[in-house]
Amino acid sequence: MNKEWSEKNKSMQSLIKKADTFDQGRDVLFELRDDLMDTLISFRKDLKREDFDAMPFMNADGYHSKNIAYSIWHIFRIEDIVAHSLVNGDDEVLFAGNYQSRINSPIITTGNELVKEQISDFTRQLDIDELYSYAEDVKKSTEEIVRSLKYSDLKIKVSDERKEILKELGVVSTDENAVWLIDYWCNKDVRGLIQMPFSRHWIMHIEACLRIINKL
Secondary structure (H helix, E strand, C coil), X not given: CCHHHHHHHHHHHHHCCCHHHHHHHHHHHHHHHHHHHHHHHHHHHHCCHHHHHCCCCCCCCCXXXXXXXXXXXXXXXXXXXXXXHHHHCCCCHHHHCCHHHHHCCCCCCCCCCCCCHHHHHHHCCCCHHHHHHHHHHHHHHHHHHHHHCXXXXXXXXXXXXXXXXXXXXXXXXXXXXXXXXXXXXXXCEHHHHHHHHHHXXXXXXXXXXXXXXXXX
């Protein structure tokens, strides 16, 4: 793991555990996310369109077996779902911004159900500029939500009502590779969600993207 990203992530996790350092921890979270977003934006500048669909490690185990366009979709669909449907209880950016049509995505799910050639078949259809617009809008809206949180909110768990709404939305596939996500998220409190979908999840997938780029 990138040492700087790892250290910021550890620092954030430690700081948000205490009421008197919560605000500082939130600032570190935003710094980390800015650093990671800068890396994602560098892909857009440096790569050709077809590079976003390339899968040099298709038969490997791990996040690097996917491709870059999938990774961006996956990071921000998960964050959008968790931030809006589970934490804030409002409309996801995908729907509010008409992004499924804008991105030309055949799915509204996280993509966990897709394997091997299904992933590249999916990503070749995507409008990369609109995918980046979606990512930026999700990042901004999540940070507005996190900014509004009080330390006491971190211990709140996802309500049964929001869990049922999530199931009804159809944004998590019923495929066995995906459906586990619902219980995984809904068994966490808000602090646990900040520590995974909003930070560590980004790191893991972006590092996998860097591994793909090094192979291209």
